[in-house]
Each structure stands twice: as structure tokens, then as C-alpha cells.
Amino acid sequence: MTKIQIYKFGGASVKDSLAVNNLAEILRNRLRKDLIIVVSAMGKTTNELEEILSKKLQGEDFSWNSANLKNFHHAICQELFPAAHPIFYQLDNLFTQLDNALEKPLSRLNYDEYYDRIVGFGELVSSRIVAEFLCHQELIVLWKDAREVIHTDSYFRFAKIDWEKTKKSAQKIWKPLLAGFPILTQGFIGSDSKGKPTTLGREGSDFTAAILATSLDASSVTIWKDVPGVLNADPKLFPNTRKFEELGYQEAAEMTYFGASVIHPKTIKPLANAKIPLYVKSFLDPEAAGTKIHENAPAHQVPTIVLKKDQVLVSFKVTDFTFIEEKHIHRVYEQLQELKLRVNMLQLSAISISIVIDVQLFKLEQLLEKLKSEFEIRYNEGLELLTILHHKQDEVGAYLEGYEVLLEQASRNTFQVVRRKM
Incomplete structure (x- = not known):
């Protein structure tokens, strides 16, 4: 019996009409039954939807942003489809739903639930466009709503998976369909027990691929990126990067924990538990080997650099001349x-x-409001958190030149520093 495979395409791989055409070419010789294709929102759509929410929360006009987002998707469709194609009606319908949803009141009290209701539209629109284009190219796929099988709790914006219910739904609803056609669906989104939309955390489409893989006993997951595989640093930020041909689950998980953006942090654990290999490949060079993440990969000692921007350093100081105790840490983490x-x-x-x-x-x-009565609090914004795994002490200084260091710590295998440009 043929084993199910999962392909995941991120926002960069569907960012415009050329990218969608390229996706179709990748699938032309790979599309088959027992394949699930997971797609993210197009380009920076999620950022645009977050900007709309920000404006709405602050009482500002967001009509230009909303119209611009619709025009962006409309322009892509004009380059992909003939004028009379049904996708234009579907697109209008989806954006009408979005406009209706945005008419409801938003406050800080309901922000997270509101966020999940709005931001998931990016994946719904993207997946409709890609599915229709593949069918237009005679690459027949079934469009399915991920929310009918990805079941979560109601922890909006960072929903936790109901694994038992999700597996049962995936096996019952989707597995029989895969005997006939490949399925195209959305990453990032799910639904709670009341049917309300939820999301799995930013960049959560990788995690969706892992959820579906473990729920359907897949043979592999392939994530298609704009890099040749998993590198030891972001090539846009650091020169002379090196690609890992193979990585063990534990090493990959450690990289994602510290913020490596190539894979979502929650992706590795379910795949490791099920011993399902994960491939990271380039949609710009689909025939290249990429990186294989699996159980028996050799360990590496190559320094790996992870940079997280837009960080905030917050310090909580006790005010009664006592020392920090477990109860203080508990109070801070409780509010976090x-x-x-x-x-x-x-x-x-x-x-x-x-x-x-x-x-x-x-x-x-x-x-700050919740803890100001218990601590003296100071904070700094606009910082960077640099993490180096398997660091070499004599090379660390090069990453600090031209920066002010606000916080630094090191262990045998990990060096971290909070820095800002001087």
C-alpha cells in the first residue's frame, strides 16, 4: 500500500503568480494519490492582516489596507486565470466574509479570539487560489478545510492540539479521499470544540504538516523553502553559511527552540515520536537533495547562529530588600x-x-500593569537576541563589534547575548 506523503509550501513559495506557477511545476511530476499539500498565506498577507487588526484596535481607519490586500490577491489571479474563471467570484465571497467579520467589535479582552477569526483568512484565500490553479493546469486536487480535521482547545492564537480527536477525524474523513485524489489544505488554522476558528502560532503551517503526518501515519514530510535546506545561519544576515545534509531530531529541535526560522518549533516532536523523516528542500532548486531530518543522523559541532529581532528585555527587581525566591519567579511566569x-x-x-x-x-x-505593585520594572525595546550553538569562544567577539551588550550568558554548548546597535 502506498504511504501518504505531506508537502508544505510556505508564504514565499506562493507570494506571486510566478511562484504559484513554480509550485505547479514542482507538483507536475510529483502529484499523486496519497499526497496532502499544505499551503500558507501568500507573501506577507498575515502581516497585513495583523496591521488591519492593530488599526482597528486603535480606532484607526483600515479600509485602505483591506482594499489593498484584496487587490493584491486579485492581481495574482488576473495573471493566473482567464477573466471568467470562478476564482474571482470565490475571491469576492471570501473578502466579503472578511469585511463582515471586521465589522464586529474588537477590544483587548477579545483580541486573541478575534485574531484567530481574522488572520486565518490568509490561508483560506491562498489555498483556494492554488487549488483552482492546479486544477486549471489539469493537476486535479481536492480543496479541503483544515478546520474539519485539526481539532484544538480554545487557547486562541496558540491553540493546543486534541491529538486523539484530530487523528480520528483525519483517518475517518480524509484518508478515504486520498485513495482517489491528492488533498490541498491550509496550514496554521484549526477549530475548537465549538467550531470557532483557532490558530497554532505564527508560522504554524509546518506544525500542521506534522500533525497531519502523525495522524495519517505518513511516510514523510517535505517543507519547501527558499533556501537549499537547513543552514547553520540565515544567509540573508550572515555570510558563508553551511548546509546540513542530515540532522538528528534533537539537534533540529534545539535549533528551532532558540528561534531558527526554517522550521516551526513544534514541528519536530510529533515527527520524532512517530519516526517520520522531515525533508527541507528548495522550491528554487527542487531536484537538489536538501536536508533530511531523521533519527539516525550523525551529530554536528558546526557553530549554528540564530538571530531574533524585535526583542524586549524586561527586568523585575524586588522592592523589599529580599532576595529572589521561587515565589517571585512563579508570579512572573504566571502572568507571562x-x-x-x-x-x-x-x-x-x-x-x-x-x-x-x-x-x-x-x-x-x-x-507591566499586572506586576508593577510587586516589582520595580525596567525594560528596553528594539533589541536583538543572538544565540550561537556549539560556539567557539575565540569567534564570539566578532558578533559583538558595533553593538552594546545588555545581557549575556553562556553554557558549554550555547552562547546568548542581547544586543543593540551602538
């Missing part, structure tokens, strides 16, 4: 969890707790 803020770096001193977090709309001021 409530606000869905992930700690990228933690450092403790005798009298303070310092954390590094991503920028999230209005969440920092909420954190």
Missing part, C-alpha cells in the same frame, strides 16, 4: 502564561529576574 508571552531568554540575579520576549501588540503594557 496568562498573556501568552514566551520567554526566549531568562537570567536571575540575587535581586532581579530578567527575561527576553518577542514584541506583541499591547501585551508588554499589560504585563
Whole structure:
């Protein structure tokens, strides 16, 4: 029996009409039954939808942003389809749904649930366009809504998977269909027990591919990127990068934990547990080998550099001349969890707790408001968090030239520094 395979195409691989044509060419000799294709929103659509939400929350006019987003997708379709194609009606219908959803009131109290209802439109629009274009090219696929099989809790924006229910739905609803046609679906989105839309965290389409792979006992997952595979640094930021031919699950998981953007952090664990190999390949050079992530890969000692931008350093200092105790750490983490803020770096001193977090709309001021009565709080914005795995001490200094260092820590295998341009 043929084993199911999962392909995932990110935003860069569907960013315009040329990219969508390239995706079709990649699939032309690879499309077959028992294949699921997961697609992300086109280009920077998710960022645009977040900007619309930001404007709405602040009471600003977002009509230009909304019209611009619709025109962006409309222009892509004009280059891909004949004028009378049904995709234009489908596109108008989806953007009408988006406009209707945006008419509902938004506040900080319902922001996360509202976010999930709005931002998932990017994947719905993208997947419709790609599915229709593949069929137009006589590459027949079934468009399916991921929310009918990806079941989650109601932890909006960072929903947790109901694995048992998801596997049952995938096996019952989608597996019989794969005997006849490949399926094209969306990454990033799911639904809770009440049918409300949820999302799996930014860049969560990789995770969707892993969820479907483990739920359907797939033989492999392939993520198509604009890089030749998994590199030891982002080639846009650092010169002389090296590609890993193979990586073990643990090493890949460590890279994603510290923020390597090539794979979503939650992707590795379910694949490792199920022993399903993950391939990272280039959609610009689809015949190249890429990187294989699997159980028996050799360990590496190559320095791996991960840079996270738009970071905030927050320091909580006790005000009653006591030392930091477990109860202080618990209070800070309790509020971080409530606000869905992930700690990228933690450092403790005798009298303070310092954390590094991503920028999230209005969440920092909420954190400060909740803890200001218990701590003296200081923070710095617009920072970078640089992590070097398997670092060489004599080479670290080169990454600090021209930067002010605000926080630094090192272990045997990991060096981290919070820095900003001088």
C-alpha cells in the first residue's frame, strides 16, 4: 500500500503568480494519490492582516489596507486565470466574509479570539487560489478545510492540539479521499470544540504538516523553502553559511527552540515520536537533495547562529530588600502564561529576574500593569537576541563589534547575548 506523503509550501513559495506557477511545476511530476499539500498565506498577507487588526484596535481607519490586500490577491489571479474563471467570484465571497467579520467589535479582552477569526483568512484565500490553479493546469486536487480535521482547545492564537480527536477525524474523513485524489489544505488554522476558528502560532503551517503526518501515519514530510535546506545561519544576515545534509531530531529541535526560522518549533516532536523523516528542500532548486531530518543522523559541532529581532528585555527587581525566591519567579511566569508571552531568554540575579520576549501588540503594557505593585520594572525595546550553538569562544567577539551588550550568558554548548546597535 502506498504511504501518504505531506508537502508544505510556505508564504514565499506562493507570494506571486510566478511562484504559484513554480509550485505547479514542482507538483507536475510529483502529484499523486496519497499526497496532502499544505499551503500558507501568500507573501506577507498575515502581516497585513495583523496591521488591519492593530488599526482597528486603535480606532484607526483600515479600509485602505483591506482594499489593498484584496487587490493584491486579485492581481495574482488576473495573471493566473482567464477573466471568467470562478476564482474571482470565490475571491469576492471570501473578502466579503472578511469585511463582515471586521465589522464586529474588537477590544483587548477579545483580541486573541478575534485574531484567530481574522488572520486565518490568509490561508483560506491562498489555498483556494492554488487549488483552482492546479486544477486549471489539469493537476486535479481536492480543496479541503483544515478546520474539519485539526481539532484544538480554545487557547486562541496558540491553540493546543486534541491529538486523539484530530487523528480520528483525519483517518475517518480524509484518508478515504486520498485513495482517489491528492488533498490541498491550509496550514496554521484549526477549530475548537465549538467550531470557532483557532490558530497554532505564527508560522504554524509546518506544525500542521506534522500533525497531519502523525495522524495519517505518513511516510514523510517535505517543507519547501527558499533556501537549499537547513543552514547553520540565515544567509540573508550572515555570510558563508553551511548546509546540513542530515540532522538528528534533537539537534533540529534545539535549533528551532532558540528561534531558527526554517522550521516551526513544534514541528519536530510529533515527527520524532512517530519516526517520520522531515525533508527541507528548495522550491528554487527542487531536484537538489536538501536536508533530511531523521533519527539516525550523525551529530554536528558546526557553530549554528540564530538571530531574533524585535526583542524586549524586561527586568523585575524586588522592592523589599529580599532576595529572589521561587515565589517571585512563579508570579512572573504566571502572568507571562496568562498573556501568552514566551520567554526566549531568562537570567536571575540575587535581586532581579530578567527575561527576553518577542514584541506583541499591547501585551508588554499589560504585563507591566499586572506586576508593577510587586516589582520595580525596567525594560528596553528594539533589541536583538543572538544565540550561537556549539560556539567557539575565540569567534564570539566578532558578533559583538558595533553593538552594546545588555545581557549575556553562556553554557558549554550555547552562547546568548542581547544586543543593540551602538
